[in-house]
Amino acid sequence: MRTLVDNAALDAWLARVLPAREARVEKAEKLSGGAIQESWGLAVRADGSVRQLVLRRDSEGTIAASRSRKDEHRLLEAAWAAGVAVPRPIAFCEDETVAGGPFALVQRVSGVGYGPKVVRDATLGGDRAALGRELGRQLARIHAITPDAALAAVLGPRPADPALAQVAHLRESLDALGANRPGLEWALRWAERHAPAPDAVVVTHQDFRTGNFMVDDTGLTAILDWEFAGWSDPMADLGWFCAECWRFSRPDLEAGGLCDRTPFYEGYERESGRRIDQGRVRWWEILAHVRWAVIALQQAGRRASGTEALSLALTGRVADGLELMALRMTPPGKVSA
CATH class of the missing domain: 3.90.1200.10 (Aminoglycoside phosphotransferase (APH), C-terminal lobe)
Structure with a gap:
């Protein structure tokens, strides 16, 4: 899949949705857990400050019962609106050329999940x-x-x-x-x-x-x-x-x-x-x-x-x-x- 650092298309997309005059992924780390999907922690410098975000996209294979990332993001938006304690949803990208496939972006939350x-x-x-x-x-x-x-x-x-x-x-x-x-x-x-x-x-x-x-x-x-x-x-x-x-x-x-x-x-x-x-x-x-x-x-x-x-x-x-x-x-x- 396409790299997340030094990715001009991703940086431009992030600048639009955050929004910011300019944005750049300074670091991307694959997060543990998530046996079916991939979650990546991103450190994004946007207009001089660093924001901690999570990008969630499909892994190479999945199982039939798993919803698409687009559907999952819509569910997360509904949960956030209902006052459920979830990471704040930011945006969803359908353009596969940006990061190698559709992905969701949310605010990173601190804590331990294992x-x-x-x-x-x-x-x-x-x-x-x-x-x-x-x-x-x-x-x-x-x-x-x-x-x-x-x-x-x-x-x-x-x-x-x-x-x-x-x-x-x-x-x-x-x-x-x-x-x-x-x-x-x-x-x-x-x-x-x-x-x-x-x-x-x-x-x-x-x-x-x-x-x-x-x-x-x-x-x-x-x-x-x-x-x-x-x-x-x-x-x-x-x-x-x-x-x-x-x-x-x-x-x-x-x-x-x-x-x-x-x-x-x-x-x-x-x-x-x-x-x-x-x-x-x-x-x-x-x-x-x-x-x-x-x-x-x-x-x-x-x-x-x-x-x-x-x-x-x-x-x-x-x-x-x-x-x-x-x-x-x-x-x-x-x-x-």
């Missing part, structure tokens, strides 16, 4: 119960987003039954991979037979978890990675956040490895005015393990194409443990406690 470190390092995030409540409040704000016409076009029609639609999508994804995963097939059939009845359908983040937000030593600074966002049951986001596979080294702390569920649930209920249905959350937690397993297998497929990093092959290996977890959570006849 999930295992956030869980392990108790100096990050401030008071963990307070962090849990704030994350609950932020999730409620996401679920309260009312799409305008442009965002509605991005999201498409609301599914009548998000639970069964997700089961069908995951089954189709497994079939497309040609993966022989009987444990995942069992879990999908179990989920289909025990799916909750349709209820509310709202805008959901669909990857709201530890590792996709940033914290400093006082608390939350930003919620990241909106590429999977779409319509779903609001309990889907709560189940994804609380799923054991996203607690890292603290499986005992059920709210993202950070705290117990109580403060997280409290923050959500107070902000949203919606009562949490714990049975629905539990069903979505079970499906979270299946979904993450399918995504991991898709990531391994990207590596098999020969265009992506070796780390994606290692990501594919986590599917085995997730499949076992899904089996343990789906005994015949009832939802496990």
Whole structure:
């Protein structure tokens, strides 16, 4: 892909959108994280002062469920307008000659986002119960987003039954991979037979978890990675956040490895005015393990194409443990406690 430093076309574009009389990228560093897309930290000198920005563009390969960078940027704009703690969106560029492909530009936010470190390092995030409540409040704000016409076009029609639609999508994804995963097939059939009845359908983040937000030593600074966002049951986001596979080294702390569920649930209920249905959350937690397993297998497929990093092959290996977890959570006849 095209270089970001000493790039006259990018410098000219930055001058237009910041705006500034002149702008120049002095430094570009590839940021860690973002297994599906590339994020680059830019130090941009604009009219004598240096601004810290992030440029987000496609990596060499992607997975089908990931939205385009243009759609993701539109979602970020809607979240910013709704008062969600996200990096401030600046502009989107469709001209592929500027930086080797379409890209979004946002203000850089300070903090740490790497999930295992956030869980392990108790100096990050401030008071963990307070962090849990704030994350609950932020999730409620996401679920309260009312799409305008442009965002509605991005999201498409609301599914009548998000639970069964997700089961069908995951089954189709497994079939497309040609993966022989009987444990995942069992879990999908179990989920289909025990799916909750349709209820509310709202805008959901669909990857709201530890590792996709940033914290400093006082608390939350930003919620990241909106590429999977779409319509779903609001309990889907709560189940994804609380799923054991996203607690890292603290499986005992059920709210993202950070705290117990109580403060997280409290923050959500107070902000949203919606009562949490714990049975629905539990069903979505079970499906979270299946979904993450399918995504991991898709990531391994990207590596098999020969265009992506070796780390994606290692990501594919986590599917085995997730499949076992899904089996343990789906005994015949009832939802496990």
